[in-house]
Amino acid sequence: MNDRTMEGKTVVVTGASAGLGAEAARRLAGLGANVAVVGRSPEKTAAVARQLGAEPLVADFTRLADVRKLADTLLDRYPRIDVLANNAGVVLSKRSRTEDGYDTMFQVNYLAPFLLTNLLLDRLTTAGPARVMTTSSKANRFGGVDLDDLEGARKRSEMLRYGMTKLQNILFTRELARRTQGSGLTATAVHPGVVATTGINQGNPLIAALVRYRLLGSLVTLEEGAEPLVHLATLPDPQAANGVYYHRLKPNGPVHRQARDDQLATRLWERTAELLGVQVA
Template sequence: MQSFIPVFMEEKICMITGANSGIGKEMAIQLAKRGHHVVMICRNEDRGKKALEEIKNRSGNSKIDLLIADLGNLRTIKPMVDQFLAKYPRLDVLINNAGVFKQKRTTSVDGFEMIFAVAHLGHFYLTILLLESLKKSAPARIINVSSDIHRFFTVHFEDLMFEKKYASQKAYGSAKFANVLFTKDLAKKLAGTGITVNAFHPGHVKTNMTTSNDSRFVRFFTALSGPLYTPVNKAAQTGVYLATSPEVSNISGEYFKKCAIAKSHKMTQDEEYQSKLWNISRDMLNKCGFEIKPDI
């Protein structure tokens, strides 16, 4: 007779940015259903609280918390991290998911082009602030939500803030490219620490970003491309897989689609390009008065 060996999945503390809607909320539900403790990072308290109740109800897990930070307002990030560090003994998984799409150029509170500010710079700062906690919690995982759109662009270094000429798809593609470039660079920098860093493409998903954004083209494309859609529960699966699966415990610096390693743009491997983004991001933060040391 086969003996029954119960498998208890260790509870992980998982921080997810932009967890009040779309793919972030769905990853929160799926992780909570598996018994993990989810810490939602949202910019709006009311939207955050509403989603928190939904995540609790749909997962049957009450270990869901909400902290407030606006990734487009750098000075809100450290106070939230300090709150987190005071309350939680460790951080096992960080999912950098929040993102925006802007048809017209807007800037963050700190004066950076908004798509880049939220998708890359805010997450760059957040990740660096959490590195000590992640190192102490190792094995730990960092997951960056990128997009396949990065394959059609590169980081727009020649005019990173799109001050000369703004093109929304290009700005979004550049920021999503930055997500993969940062992933590969950080993975190398963290080799041997027990922290893995990976990025993924969730698919083309009907969320606020694609159905209610201010681009007529994106709304039109969204309305037309019904069968091409990835349902949000499927879109979240690669994130949950990267956060929890033992299969990827030693994989770092990769780009995933549908729970498998996929090809990213070949320039994402370029070390000079990676360093350039790192140095520019660090200089931007230092100039705003948020000190980032040269080494991590």
């Protein structure tokens, strides 16, 4: 038997309508997983799901109502969720706000996965051992989190704000691992690399700058970019990765000094839960 088999496993992949999210969904489905394909574009999400014989679920993370509706749908349709891959994210070169009133990068990259994970937490911790994987970035090193400025409104550039959201992902992962210790759930953050066919080809100046100054490492292929998510979903001993930040396939990747601050992780969790009005353990 293939030691990476996902037969009988239910996997939710957000940001799966294109790019490495779609590729990871294909790879996991190929290993036998029942994949819920979550994306923003109805057409692209349906196309990927159709290829996999999977279910397309449309959710726009710039609307928190969509995140709550997505959680309700997942809880209604899946009696167990074995893997939640919080992969959706954006990189923006100009500031904008969502209809919920939050900075767009802050909401899509951090608030939305925080909310979705918490809304699914009972299912993740009671239906059997589960894994939560959150896509972060090497850019976390120049982020910096200020509890009095969660959105990074005082940061001078979008590059710094993007890095902040990815550092928040790592702190979220660290605190999730602590809060669910002993439940069977494991949480991991990962930098998958920068896929050569996305962002840059779309002319995003922020990604172009990150790549130009080698702040995110070398470019990777689509297949290489999806491999870390597949690797973590199939890791034989997920407890070894619990609370850990991976740089592609290697644990304990380079992080901002705040990433190891347990008190900051706890306080960030509490502030975020209060902001979103969610009940947490």
